[in-house]
Amino acid sequence: MIITQKKDRKELLENVKGYRSFFLLGCSECATLCGTGGQEQLDELKGLLEGEGRAVAGAFVAKTGCQVLGTKVELKKFKEELGKADCIIVMSCGAGTQSAVEMFEDKAVYPANDSMFLGNMTRLQMFDERCSLCGECILDKTGGICPVTTCPKGILNGPCGGTKDGHCEVSAEIPCAWVRIYERMEKTGRLEEFKAGTLAAKDWSASVKPRKLTAREEKKK
Amino acid sequence: MSFQEALNSGKFVVTAEVGPPKGTDIAALHHDIDILKDKVDALNVTDNQSAVMRICSLAICRIVLEHNAEPILQMTCRDRNRIGLQSDLLGADVLGIRNVLCMTGDHVLAGDHKGAKPVYDLESVQLLTAVDSLNNGRDMAGNGLKGGTHFFQGGVVTPEANPLAPQLAKFEKKIRAGAKFFQTQAIYDIDKFKEFMTFARRFPVKVLAGFVILKSAGMANFLNKNVPGIRVPEDLINELKAAGKEKALETGMDIAARHIRRLRDENICDGIHIMAIGMEDKVPVIMRKAGLL
Numbered sequence: 077m078i079i080t081q082k083k084d085r086k087e088l089l090e091n092v093k094g095y096r097s098f099f100l101l102g103c104s105e106c107a108t109l110c111g112t113g114g115q116e117q118l119d120e121l122k123g124l125l126e127g128e129g130r131a132v133a134g135a136f137v138a139k140t141g142c143q144v145l146g147t148k149v150e151l152k153k154f155k156e157e158l159g160k161a162d163c164i165i166v167m168s169c170g171a172g173t174q175s176a177v178e179m180f181e182d183k184a185v186y187p188a189n190d191s192m193f194l195g196n197m198t199r200l201q202m203f204d205e206r207c208s209l210c211g212e213c214i215l216d217k218t219g220g221i222c223p224v225t226t227c228p229k230g231i232l233n234g235p236c237g238g239t240k241d242g243h244c245e246v247s248a249e250i251p252c253a254w255v256r257i258y259e260r261m262e263k264t265g266r267l268e269e270f271k272a273g274t275l276a277a278k279d280w281s282a283s284v285k286p287r288k289l290t291a292r293e294e295k296k297k
Numbered sequence: 298m299s300f301q302e303a304l305n306s307g308k309f310v311v312t313a314e315v316g317p318p319k320g321t322d323i324a325a326l327h328h329d330i331d332i333l334k335d336k337v338d339a340l341n342v343t344d345n346q347s348a349v350m351r352i353c354s355l356a357i358c359r360i361v362l363e364h365n366a367e368p369i370l371q372m373t374c375r376d377r378n379r380i381g382l383q384s385d386l387l388g389a390d391v392l393g394i395r396n397v398l399c400m401t402g403d404h405v406l407a408g409d410h411k412g413a414k415p416v417y418d419l420e421s422v423q424l425l426t427a428v429d430s431l432n433n434g435r436d437m438a439g440n441g442l443k444g445g446t447h448f449f450q451g452g453v454v455t456p457e458a459n460p461l462a463p464q465l466a467k468f469e470k471k472i473r474a475g476a477k478f479f480q481t482q483a484i485y486d487i488d489k490f491k492e493f494m495t496f497a498r499r500f501p502v503k504v505l506a507g508f509v510i511l512k513s514a515g516m517a518n519f520l521n522k523n524v525p526g527i528r529v530p531e532d533l534i535n536e537l538k539a540a541g542k543e544k545a546l547e548t549g550m551d552i553a554a555r556h557i558r559r560l561r562d563e564n565i566c567d568g569i570h571i572m573a574i575g576m577e578d579k580v581p582v583i584m585r586k587a588g589l590l
């Protein structure tokens with residue numbers, strides 16, 4: 077999921093100080109799991125804004141904020157509230173914020189969160205980055221552990237000289253990705269494969285931005 | 298005799314290093330090069346060591362050449378993508394630089410520009426592959442070059458890495474990628490290093506043992522605590538401690554000379570890489586003590 081963090085509230089209030097009436101838009105998926113865009117956070121921000129004497133015309137937690145069409149349909153029933161608001165504050169990830177920008181051409185849209193990374197929830201509201209969407213997955217060659225993401229240098233062929241007792245030179249809190257990969261390859265009987273292979277430099281043209289994908293197959297006539 | 302010829306001649310080779318300064322005043326650097334140049338077989342020039350921004354290694358390598366000494370261009374993958382690295386390698390070749398040491402490089406978080414974007418488009422193994430390709434007249438994309446490079450390329454290895462097995466696997470990958478020589482992270486436990494060399498001797502590569510001059514017990518403890526892959530054994534720390542403040546550096550140099558003698562006399566490895574880190578004038582002293590001068 078996309079991991080988000082609340083922007084500093086003082087900074088947020090400063091960003092939107094020129095507006096009088098707001099509509100708050102959350103998201104029931106990642107942002108809710110991250111505690112940044114669920115009902116509770118919407119209520120909290122509503123209270124904050126109203127405490128400052130600003131009006132909150134409406135608030136809604138969209139099912140999937142990055143799903144543009146679906147969110148548009150869901151928001152139909154808030155036509156009146158949205159009409160009153162001169163600013164929409166989006167409490168999801170940067171993608172959700174831009175769904176709103178696309179939907180409301182002539183209304184100000186502001187983000188309430190910082191989008192951090194694609195991660196896994198390891199415990200309640202604790203997240204680890206595991207994949208950086210490089211566009212050319214090599215997990216098949218690295219025992220299922222991603223060095224592009226979990227090694228701070230993105231090394232592809234084994235540990236650097238910075239490994240210290242199995243930890244990374246960058247921080248003792250990070251287990252060295254290449255020690256993990258080596259151990260996993262060993263446990264799964266793939267050590268020879270690891271030793272024999274050298275991974276070539278990645279083809280970063282697979283992640284030139286902005287990326288676009290059409291997954292649906294056009295129906296044959 | 299070039300560095301490569303020296304290694305192939307079977308003599309016990311000595312390399313030292315100079316660190317480019319932060320700023321354009323290179324008077325001290327000229328001085329260090331002059332102290333070292335006739336004593337050692339080659340001089341490493343570090344590449345923004347510890348990710349601290351300084352003069353580029355390439356320019357200082359050229360200055361080393363102008364002193365009639367032989368430079369080893371250290372190249373890390375931290376600050377340049379594959380275009381920048383290959384372009385600098387071509388530039389190094391036309392400036393007459395013949396030795397290159399390929400490394401991944403300390404992370405920017407270790408340095409003085411923590412907000413910099415780390416590049417790591419390549420890493421050490423892939424950089425070695427790139428050098429090999431340039432030597433054979435092709436760039437990484439397979440394009441033909443109008444004139445290839447002439448590098449004698451090497452890598453680094455950490456014999457004290459914990460765990461060791463993944464490090465050794467990478468060592469082999471570097472050799473397959475074209476590394477001809479290795480300079481190791483500083484080693485102080487010769488018996489343990491001998492075990493590493495038994496492994497390394499299976500491959501057709503030259504190995505220079507790394508050594509950082511110890512100037513006090515405090516420094517040894519600092520290395521143990523803060524530098525991954527360095528382990529100064531307790532008995533050496535006690536020896537430094539026993540020497541007292543006044544005599545600690547002298548003892549550190551004696552330890553260095555003793556180690557070098559043993560590495561050479563027992564034919565354990567092909568040479569020594571002395572990292573003086575600000576004590577360049579001590580390198581000839583140590584060499585004399587070790588009977589190398």
Ligand code: SF4
Binds near residue numbers: 224
């Ligand atoms: S290699 Fe890593 S970053 Fe690339 S797609 Fe696979 S998991 Fe994601």
Ligand code: SF4
Binds near residue numbers: 254
């Ligand atoms: S210590 Fe391991 S995880 Fe950290 S940068 Fe080096 S190889 Fe990558």
